[in-house]
Amino acid sequence: MVIDFETFYNFPRQFDRLFDEFLRPNIISQKRTAYPPINIYEDEENIYVYAELPGMDISKIDLTITDGSLVLKGEKSPEQGTYYRQERPCGIFQRVINLNVPIDVDKVKAKMKNGILEVVLPKTVESKTKKIKIEA
């Protein structure tokens, strides 16, 4: 049997890790109950959505844009066998990401690399900031 002694012999380290969790920068969402973990970045041209989905078959991921929201759905099926330890999340997941600006739906691109799903959503030309001239 494969035994993992980490939980017994690393007690001081567990404590350190507990404090590290609390002292992490505030920008990281405290609630980690939603799956998969998602990062959203933005620049002038696009909105970028990154999701951690290791081991997911691209064919089992359902990515759609509806009504100004990006919906990421799928199912992670577990391996068959006698489990001694299960930590990896499995089952049906869904996350809805609200897009606060209009997106050019036809130009949305997504790719999967090393288990990270990267979605690039280009903003429509009208929603990019335009300088307004003030007339005297």
Added chain:
Amino acid sequence: MTQEVVKKEQAKEVIFSPYTDILEKEDGFYIFMDLPGVEKDSLELDLKENELEIKAKTSWSKPEKTKDVHLEFVPGYFKREFTLSDIVDKDKIKANLKNGVLSLFLPKAEKAKPKKIQITAE
């Protein structure tokens, strides 16, 4: 008069313990580890006596010159150790990294499998 407080930013290494499944199938033990964003060249597997140590570093980075709107995961290091029992045939361990998942196959040693003992009549 305002005084500026200078904050020293410590670049801390973020080390994660990856989510791991340990299971047994007919042919041996399997360990599956979620290592999202890890490429083969940054994965290290060390077997010292009975200790199997896995170390890796994520290779992804956020797109350049973008603003962080919402973050739930960050780049960092993965590290985890396991103690293998003698049942495992250590020479025949197989590892495969695909799509951010490390699969380890740990076959059971031949001598650990039950062997029938012949009884001879005197």
